[in-house]
Amino acid sequence: MRASPITAGVGLKPQHFDAAIANADAGMWFEVHPENYLVDGGPRRALLECIRARHPVSLHGVSLSLAADAAPDTSHLARLATLVDQVEPVLVSEHLAWSAWRGMYLPDLLPFPRTQAALLRIASNIACAQDALRRRIAIENPSHYLAIDGHDWDEIDFLKELSQRTGCGLLLDVNNVYVSANNQGYSAEAYIDAFPADVVMEIHLAGHSLDPQLGQDLLIDSHDAPIAPEVWRLYERLIARSGPRPTLIERDEQIPAFADLLAERRRAHALLCNAELVSV
Amino acid sequence: MNSAFARFQDDFVQSLWTPQDDMPSALGTLALQPGFAVYRNTVMKGCIDALQANFPAVLRLVGEEWFRAVAALYVRAQPPDDARLLQYGQYFPDFLHHFAPAAELPYLGGVARLDRFWTEAHAASDADTVAPSALAGLPPAQLGELVLNPHPAARWAWNADQPIYTLWRGNRDDPCMGDGDAVNWCGEGVLITRPAGKVQWTSLDAAGCAFLDACRAGQPLALAAGDALACDAQANLAHLMASLLEAGAFSAMNSFRSHP
Numbered sequence: 001m002r003a004s005p006i007t008a009g010v011g012l013k014p015q016h017f018d019a020a021i022a023n024a025d026a027g028m029w030f031e032v033h034p035e036n037y038l039v040d041g042g043p044r045r046a047l048l049e050c051i052r053a054r055h056p057v058s059l060h061g062v063s064l065s066l067a068a069d070a071a072p073d074t075s076h077l078a079r080l081a082t083l084v085d086q087v088e089p090v091l092v093s094e095h096l097a098w099s100a101w102r103g104m105y106l107p108d109l110l111p112f113p114r115t116q117a118a119l120l121r122i123a124s125n126i127a128c129a130q131d132a133l134r135r136r137i138a139i140e141n142p143s144h145y146l147a148i149d150g151h152d153w154d155e156i157d158f159l160k161e162l163s164q165r166t167g168c169g170l171l172l173d174v175n176n177v178y179v180s181a182n183n184q185g186y187s188a189e190a191y192i193d194a195f196p197a198d199v200v201m202e203i204h205l206a207g208h209s210l211d212p213q214l215g216q217d218l219l220i221d222s223h224d225a226p227i228a229p230e231v232w233r234l235y236e237r238l239i240a241r242s243g244p245r246p247t248l249i250e251r252d253e254q255i256p257a258f259a260d261l262l263a264e265r266r267r268a269h270a271l272l273c274n275a276e277l278v279s280v
Numbered sequence: 281m282n283s284a285f286a287r288f289q290d291d292f293v294q295s296l297w298t299p300q301d302d303m304p305s306a307l308g309t310l311a312l313q314p315g316f317a318v319y320r321n322t323v324m325k326g327c328i329d330a331l332q333a334n335f336p337a338v339l340r341l342v343g344e345e346w347f348r349a350v351a352a353l354y355v356r357a358q359p360p361d362d363a364r365l366l367q368y369g370q371y372f373p374d375f376l377h378h379f380a381p382a383a384e385l386p387y388l389g390g391v392a393r394l395d396r397f398w399t400e401a402h403a404a405s406d407a408d409t410v411a412p413s414a415l416a417g418l419p420p421a422q423l424g425e426l427v428l429n430p431h432p433a434a435r436w437a438w439n440a441d442q443p444i445y446t447l448w449r450g451n452r453d454d455p456c457m458g459d460g461d462a463v464n465w466c467g468e469g470v471l472i473t474r475p476a477g478k479v480q481w482t483s484l485d486a487a488g489c490a491f492l493d494a495c496r497a498g499q500p501l502a503l504a505a506g507d508a509l510a511c512d513a514q515a516n517l518a519h520l521m522a523s524l525l526e527a528g529a530f531s532a533m534n535s536f537r538s539h540p
Contacts, residue, residue, distance in 0.1 A: 035363045035365070038363075038364050039366065040403060041403070041405040041432070042401075042403055042406065042474060042477070043402065044403070046477055062363070063363030069283055069289060070286075076363060098289065101289050101290075102290075102293075104360070104361060105360040105361060105362055105365075106323045106359075106360075107323060107326030107330070107363075107365060108322040108326060112285065112288060112289070113285075113288060117284065117285050118285055121285065144315075145315030145316070146313050146315045146316060146319075147313065211314070213314070218315060218318070
C-alpha cells in the first residue's frame with residue numbers, strides 16, 4: 001500500500017453523517033452510491049463535499065447496467081463523469097449485472113447467461129464506462145439466486161477475461177461469494193482461492209439473511225445484519241493470499257449505531273494491518 | 281437488440297412484472313425457481329421504498345399499509361425510467377388525484393404535489409438568492425422595470441378550494457404547527473424555497489402566486505405587480521416583495537435585467 005494507505009472503510013449512511021465527519025481512525029474511508037448524489041445541487045451535494053474534504057471517498061454504482069445488451073445510458077454516464085471529476089474518488093466500482101433495460105430502471109442487480117456474446121458486449125460497456133470516467137473501475141461479483149442454463153463461461157474466468165480485455169479491476173464481495181456458493185451448491189473456499197487476487201482493487205463485507213420460506217436453502221444478500229463468522233473466515237483466507245486490499249463494511253437495512261459498524265471496521269482494519277506485516 | 285442476450289432480458293423483465301400465478305412465462309422454468317421471487321421482491325420493494333421516502337406527508341395521511349398498496353399499483357403503471365430514485369414519482373400526485381378508491385380524500389393529490397415540490401427544491405441547482413437589501417432605495421420606476429428570476433429551488437402553488445398547505449405541513453413535522461391546530465377549510469397557497477441549503481416553506485396568497493408566475497414568465501416587476509393586483513385588488517405589494525425576498529424566492533443569477 002501507499003504512504004497513507006486506506007484500510008477498512010464504511011458505507012456512508014445519512015444518519016451517521018456527523019460521526020463520519022468527526023472520525024479520525026487511521027486508514028478510514030467512506031463509500032456512497034453515486035445515484036443518491038446525482039442531483040443538480042442542494043444539501044446532498046453539500047454533504048458529500050463535506051465528507052470528501054475530510055476522508056477518501058469511493059463511488060460504488062448500482063445502475064450503469066453494464067451487463068445489459070445495450071451501451072450504458074450516455075446522459076447517466078455523463079452525469080457520473082461530472083460527479084467523479086468533482087469528488088475525485090479513490091475508487092469507482094460497478095457490478096457484473098444489469099438494472100436498466102429499454103428505458104426502464106429496475107432497482108436490483110439482475111443476472112444473465114455468461115455467453116460469448118455477453119462477454120463481448122460487457123467488455124465493450126466497461127471500456128465505454130472507463131473512457132467516459134477516464135479511470136479504471138472495479139467490477140463486482142454479484143449474488144446468485146437462480147440456476148441459469150446456457151453459461152459458456154464460469155464466473156471467475158469471465159471476470160478474468162473482462163479484466164484482461166479492458167484493464168478493469170475487480171471488486172470481490174466475500175459475502176456474495178458465500179451466499180452464491182450456498183445457493184448454487186459450490187465451494188466458497190474454492191471460489192475465493194481461484195479468484196485473481198492481482199486485480200482485486202477492493203473487497204466488500206456484509207451480512208446476509210435466510211429466505212423467510214426456504215431458510216438456509218436460499219440465502220439473501222440483504223445487507224441487514226452483522227457480517228457472518230463464515231464470511232470473516234473467508235475474508236481472512238482471502239487476504240492471507242492477496243495481501244491487504246481496501247475493504248468496505250456494508251450495511252443498507254436495519255442500520256445500527258455507527259459504533260457497531262466501527263467495531264466491524266476495526267476488526268477488518270486489524271486483519272489488514274496484520275496481512276500487511278505478513279506480506280512484507 | 282434482438283439477440284439471444286436481448287431476448288433473455290426482455291423475457292426476464294416480463295416475468296418480473298408477472299405474478300407467479302400467471303406462469304408459465306417466456307422465461308420458462310427459470311421464473312419458477314424459488315430464487316426468482318428474490319428479484320421480483322427486490323425490484324418491487326426498491327420502487328415502493330423510493331415512493332415512500334419521496335412522499336412522507338402522503339404516507340402519514342394514509343398509513344403505511346394503504347400507501348404501499350397504492351404505490352405497488354403505481355409502480356406497475358409507471359415503473360422508474362431513471363436510476364435516481366430520489367426523483368421517482370413525478371406522476372404519483374396525478375395518479376393519486378385520479379385514484380378512484382381515494383375519492384374520499386380529494387386533497388391527496390394536492391398533498392402529494394407539495395411532497396414532490398419539496399423533493400424538487402431539495403435537489404435543485406445552487407444559486408445565490410437576491411438579498412432583501414438589494415432592492416432598497418431603488419426609485420419605483422426603475423424597480424418596475426426590473427426582471428427577477430425565481431430561484432431554481434423555488435416552488436409555489438395556490439389551491440383555491442382546499443387547505444392543502446396546512447394538511448401537508450401538518451404531516452411534515454412543521455415545528456410551527458401544533459397537533460391540535462384546527463384545519464380551516466379554505467383556499468391556501470404555499471411557497472417552498474431553499475435559501476440557506478435547507479428546504480423551508482411559508483404560506484403565500486393567490487396574489488403572491490400570480491406575482492411569481494409572472495416573474496417565471498420573464499415579466500418585469502411592474503407587470504408582475506399588475507397580475508398580483510388583478511388577482512387581489514387589496515394586495516400589499518410592498519409586504520409581498522419583502523416576504524418573497526426574505527424567503528429567498530429569487531435567484532441572483534440573470535436577475536436585475538431591465539425590461540427592454
